[in-house]
Structure formats: C-alpha cells, structure tokens
Amino acid sequence: MSIRDAWRSSEPVRLEDHGVDTRHQARQIFRRRILLAAFIALSVFAILIWRAAFLQVDRHAHFSELAESNRTRTLVIPPERGRIFDDAGRVVADNIATFQVQITREDATNLKQELSILQEALNLDDDTMSDLRERLRFGRSFDPMLVKSDLTPFEMAKIAQLQPWLPGVEIQSSLKRVYPYRQLLAHVVGYVGRINVADLKRINPDVYQGTQYIGKSGIERQYEEVLHGTPGHKEVEVDALGRVVKVLKIVRPIPGKDIHLSLDVPLQGIAAAALGAFSGAVVVEDPRTGAIKAMVSRPSFDPNLFVDGISQKNYKALLDDPERPLFDRAMTATYPPGSTIKPVMALAGLQAGIVDPNKKFFAGPYFQIPGDEHHYRDWQRWGHGWVTLDDAITQSCDVYFYDLAFRLGIDRLHQFLTEFGLGAKTGIDLPGESSGLVPSREWKRKTKNQAWYPGETVIAGIGQGYMLTTILQLAQTTSTLAESGKRFRPWLVKTNELAEPSIVMNHESYWTDVRHGMFDVVNSPKGTARRIAAPYLIAGKTGTAQVFTVAQNARYNAKALAQKLHDHALFIGFAPYDNPRIAVAIIAEHGGSGAGTTAPMARKIMDYALGYQAKAPVKIELTNHGD
C-alpha cells in the first residue's frame, strides 16, 4: 500500500518502509487545529475591535480634543509701535512701509531661471545670490525667503512687470522704524533694535512674540511699554509642518500709544548748529514747568543704522571715533561745573549768614588759608580789588568765592548743594542719567580713605576739584535760579512732570541778590558775558572747566593736541530776566572760555526761543576772555 492510499484509510496501516502510518491521526489533529486557528483569528479580531472601541468610544472625547489642538495654532500679530512727536507734532520716530521681494521654493516652477531673472532685475551681486540659494536649499520649502528689502518703486514696478515669469515670487510690505531727523535727536529719542538675549531677560516673551523691535536707548527704551502696544493673535489651522491652511479667528492687536515730547525740533537744530564743530552738549529747559525744550549732545550718530542691526564696520567706526559719538554728553557725561557754580555758592553763603551782600570785600590776586603758604590764584592776575557779592558774580571773582567756601566749610557746602539737587539724578525720563558728584568728608573717606583737606573746600568754591555735574543738572540749577527756588522735575513726556520741594531762603532778597549778579554778568559793562547783551534781558554765568578731569579715553594725536589742551567752556543762563521762559546750560569741550565761546551760543538759542531776530547775529570765537 502506498502512502497515498494509506493516509486515506481510517485505520492505522503498516507501511513497508515508514513504520506505522499515523496520518489519519494527523488529519484529526489538523481538523482540530484548523478550528483552533479559526478561534485564534476570531479572538485576534475581537482584541483589535475591543481596543478600537476603547479608543473610539471610551476615550473619544480625549482624542478629539487632542486632534483639535493638533490642528489649531495661535499666531501672534505684533502691534504697530507708537510714533514719537515733538511738541509741535513733528514726527521724530516713524513707522514707514517698506517693501521686500521674497521667493517661496515650493511655489516656484523654475527656481533656477527665476533666480537669474531676479538677479538681473534687482542688480543683486553674486554673494547675495549664493546666500539666497543656500537659504532656499536648507529652509523649509513653504517658507518665503527674503531676496531684497527696501525696494525702490522702480524695482517694485520691475518685479510686477515680470510677475508672469516669476511664480512664487511676491512683494511683501512691512513696517520699519525710521528717525527722520537722524543725528539731531539720536541721544534723546534713542533707537530701537532687534531683540537680543539681554532684552529677553527683562521682557515678557508672550507680549513680544512676533515683534521685531525693542527700544534700546533714550525715549524708545524709557517708554517701551507705552510704545509697544498689545499684540493680537489669530487662530489658524495648520498642518504637521506648521503651514497655515485656514484662518479661524482673528483678534486685532492694539497699537502702541504715540508719545509727544516736550522737545522742539527747530530749537534742537539751532542748539546743535550753535555748538558748531565743538563736541559738547546743550540743554534747554522751560523753568516754569521743567519741560526740556532741547537736549543736544555732539557729535552724534544716525540712529537709523541701529534699527535693522548695525553692521560690524559701522559699529566699530562709532566705537573707535575718539570723539565718542555714542556718549551722551548732556546727561551721562559729568564735568566740573567751574564758575557756573558760583551763583549757587553765593546762595549757600547767604543762607549760612556768612556773607553780607552789600559788604565790600577786598579781593587780591590770590587767596591764602591762614597759616598756609599756598596761593590760590585768581584768574585775573591783578585781582579784582574791593568787590561786593554782586561784583564777585559779575566779574567771576575767584578769591571772593575761595574765601566764601573756606568760611562756609565743606559740610555746609555739601548740604546746601545737595539740597539744590546737585549730586543726584534729576529724575528726567531717560535711561542712563549720571548723578554727578558733590564731594563731602564722608565721600572722600569712603572712596579714597583720606581725610578732607581745607584746600579742597577752597577750590570747591569755584566748582573745581572733585565736584562733577551733568549739563542737565546745570540746566536744572539754572531753572531753579530763574524761578527763585521753585523746582520742577525735568521731563520730556508730560506724564513725568512733577513739582519738587522749593528751596526756601531765609530772606527772599537773597534770590534777588544772586539773580541780579547773574543779570550783571551779561548786562553790566564789567560782566564777563557783556558781549551777548540783548534787547531782552538775559541773566547768566560763564564758566571754565579744566580738561584733564573729563572722563574720556581720548587718543591724542599731534594735530589735535593744541585744541585738546583748551579748557571746556561752559555757560548757564536764563531769559527774560523778569519773567524767565527759558533756561540754558551749555558746554563746549575745549571751547576755551565761556565768555567767548558758549555765551554767544546761548544768545543764539535764546534769540530763537524768544522769537528775537538779531540784526547782526553774535559771532562765536575761540578766544580766552577770562571768566
């Protein structure tokens, strides 16, 4: 019996060569196993359906929610930044629409050809093109890549004309911050720039999503929160690659608030022009309110360079410039006030009761501390002779003030000047203000670990030695003098306006004494600034500060050496005398003398501010007339 026959039989069959055939048994087993397999198949599908039911019925709500959040994204719409205006409504920081060409790889039908068309139409150099190609190759295919920004109308017309040959190329508009007055307001208005790591630490990143710019300095930084606005958002449906498929909901952003400054751009321009080629600063304040009408620091820089990231070369040029254009000379730099401090010294003496305004004092060529050989010399070699307080201010008599300071003593001097607001920040609404320095025994012990010498008190009387002020502080001091003690915090934006405690003198007449002295500086035949006497009444004080005290790491070169050795020229003044409307503080670095250099500058500024047209404008000359 063959195997073929044997396995069909129901009984075991003995085969010749294979022993007992058990195939019928195998067949029975096979039948059972088929049933078992069918059962396994059933259970497998039961498990699959049970699991699917668990996902689709039990956890349906959960997964629906996940699917929903999967497909929706919230995109932030950045707000438009508020603009900045001067007091007459001139725009000093604006947002302008710029147009840029971008290309999307996915939508381009013939990328190579389109790139060559673009290169020719826009005159792009090979570096830009290879950079663009790299970005296109490695970027996501649906992300538009910038080809050129700041398109001219001509270039836009060209692209529009070539549009049929440029699928995937589009013109996109965006807002760019511009400063139309460029250098003129750079230090005050400041500038915006790209958000960097340091900025990220002090801002709420949610609010700045999608925002390109953040205020880096000046008003732009001080009022960042006001200017920035509140971002809106839109809910969009996206695919797994983040590509927007559909917009579901839009919440519009709230644009930033516009800011109106107290600055007057033409006055600022006049002030900057008056400084001429000098490095220096001018601060013009309205003494009645504390409003800053002009705040100039020269030399300056173009803030527009910083908006979209300054190039390494330009930045290096600004940093390496020995005149340091980035340095704000109006409120960050500190200078010895020189003789401009004398009116305040006079007030201090009057208040302390050590000076009688009418009593005559003999001012020789020098002052000596009793028992000391050292001569503290007057600027006028032969001295001033018998002088009253008025004469001393008018002629800027050093010896008078040496004596005054010596008798007053450093403690009372320090106390009064501090009360006057010197040695502390004025509180102007700008970042980076310096506090200046009014020295004291305590200060010297702390910083230099030395005792205070009487000689240092003596030179403090004429604003030399350790004393340092900012030009803003000098303007503030001038305002206080102009208003006879009424003080206002200086402000650029109205919200910062604040009346500060007035300075009350023991006798109201002390103010008149000092102010009259300042009046005579300009209007008496012996006054140091008599040359700027105007039809309206100016009161002022000239000053000179020694060069080496200036905190500058200027690199000297032979040609500039001569001028670098000149003293800094200062002038403070207010006008009109009876009813002051303007207070000015000026420094011209290495300007020589206050009388010859800065006083005529102040006259020009006051002429403009008070609406006076001089028939023969005063000349500014670099000569030492003495203070």
Place this chain on the structure above:
Amino acid sequence: MAIKLTRKHPTGGGERLHRGGPLGGSTHWPQKAALILAVIRRINYDPVLLLFLMLIAAIGLVAGYSASEQSVVWVEKSAFRFALAFLLMLAIAQIPQRFFFSIAPWLFGFVVLLLVAVYLFGDIGKGARRWLDLGFIRFQPAEILKLGMPMMLAWFFAKRPLPPRFLDVLIALMLIAVPTILIILQPDLGTAILVMMAGIFVLFFAGLSWWYVLAFVLAVSAAAPMMWFYVMHDYQKERVLTLFNPMADPLGAGYHTIQSMIAIGSGGIWGKGWLQGTQSHLNFLPEGTTDFILAVYAEEFGLMGLIILFSLYLAVIWRGLMIAAYAESTAGRMLAAAISMTFLVYVFVNAGMVIGILPVVGVPLPLMSYGGTALVTIMIALGMLMSIRTQRSFLGHER
C-alpha cells in the same frame, strides 16, 4: 494548464439566413459569449475569496484617495498595481500545487544562500543591511522567505510521518531558525517575525504535540530577555519601550503611535466622514498611505468602518482555513493553513501597531497599504491558496 474548449456548431449553421448578420463576424454572438464563459470557467479561481479581496482593495483605494490628499494620480497608480497584483494572483492560481512543493527545497536553499550573501555584501539602506544589488535589480531575499518558509516546511513534513517525530521537529526548527537569525541580523524584525511565524504555523498544523508547544513557549519567554540585551538594536528597543509609554518621547519614537491613536480615537463610532479626517489631511499622520493607512481609515469611517474592514479580513482568513480544511494533499493543507494564519499575522501586527498595542514594526496592511513587494508576496500567497483549492476533498470524505 491546457484549456479544452468545446465549440458546438449550431446544426445547419451554414443555412442560417442571418449568417454574418447585424453583429457581423462568422459566429453568432451567443456563441461568442459562450466561448468567453467557457474560458472563464476554465480559469481556476475562488470566487468567494476573490470577492472579499476585491472589497478590501476597494476600501484601500477609497482610504488611499483620502490619505494621498485626494490625488487621482495616486488612485490610478494604486488601482493599476492592484489590477496587476490580482492578475498575478490569478496566474499563480493556474499553477498546479505540485509545482510549489517541487521547487520548495531549491527555492529555500537558494534564498538562504542569498541571505548569507546579503549578510556579507548587502547594501546598506536606512541603517539596515537588507538589499541585495544584482546590478539590474535590488531586492530583499527575506521577502521571498515569507512564502519559501511555509512551502519548504510543508514539503518537508509531507514526506514524513505525521504527527511529526522529535527528530523531524528538530530539523524543522533548524530550518526555521537559520533564516530567521540571518534576517534578524540584517536587522529586519518585522520580516523575521513573519518568516518565523509562517514556519511555526506549518509546524503547528502538522500536528505538533502540545508538549512541544509548551516547551516552545517556555523557550521564547526565556529567550526574550536574551533578545533584549544581545540581539535587538537600540531603535527596536526604543519602539518597544515607546509602546508602553508613548508620551515619554512625543516628538521622537512615540510620535507615530500618538498621532495614530489621536487619529483613531478622534474618529469616534461613526468617523469624521470621508475626506474629513484632520489628522491625515493636515499631515500629522506620517506614512498615511502606507503603514498607517488604517489610522486614516479609522479616523474617517470610525469604529463601524473598522468592524466592516476587520470582518472582511476575518472572512478572507476564514475562507483560507476552509480551503486548508478541504485541501486534499498533506502539503497543500498545511501550506494553505499557514498562509491564512500568516495573513492574520500581517493584519494583527499592522493593526496592533496602528492601534497602539504593538510596537512600531514595518509590516504593511494587506491590500490596503501602498507598497510593491509586500503586495506581490501576499498576492502570490493568495494565488497559491486558490491553486490548492483546485484539488480538494471534504474532510474525512474519501474520494
């Protein structure tokens, strides 16, 4: 296979008036139809199996149209492939089953040699050494073994007394182990599992004693930790770990599983409707037209759609097991049963992966996933199933 045609000429056809009548031609059209019918009758196929398979393929095209972002081109291409695959299946069905077993040992030996060759000189693609480049064609020898393994073992056991004796079981295990290990070394876990399972199914249907089954289960549970530490690659381990906690790495290894579960779960009982699936249409589902097409389908057609699809798969497997039960020859019935169960493994491994109960293994869903090699393999197997059906006898009946 020769097809004998009988052409009955109508009596006195020569005298018919409308000879060469309005329809033209030398034969009358009912005769033509009869001729065609006769040809179709002679084609050996299983209409029930064919019907189910075509239904699944139709669902595959419908889901694929959605998954391919409504690409008509894709559907055309896919339909063309399906048509070719069905023709291949029918062609294989015409081959007598004797042929499969007569080539089985040669095929098996050849493929194992190829596997060794791949191990030594194979091309590396996607970090795995799977492809053999013969200059004109690159192919995966392991794919052939999905069929070669059950063919070989069925051939082997058909010549031996059944139920298998210890020595035969040992030889069979060797035959399974050698190629499986070679494939694991490539490494291609998915194929290795399918090949191994195909072999084990033959062993099982040959009537392997339950004692052996028990021993085997024990051996596997002992070997599993060994596999974990010595055999499995990091990416494979990662997939297994991901299965237990997909949220641990939602953007990396767990991404597929999470997105697929979201797709299925958000479908609900009735689904979001055809072409309405957000997960697949917004590209959150990777491999939407291939390994994860079931998720696309489940998202749009819901639990009801899944039940219908799974019923069709179950029907195919049921029909395959029927064919095995009715098959006449020993080798044929074992091969048919093994093919049916391998088909089940395909469906289970893919669906289990999509549904989040099995690790991510690259096993396609038969007749749904878009893929060349796997489709060819499956259709050849089904063609063999149809071929085996030709020679059948009822269980226990003598003929």
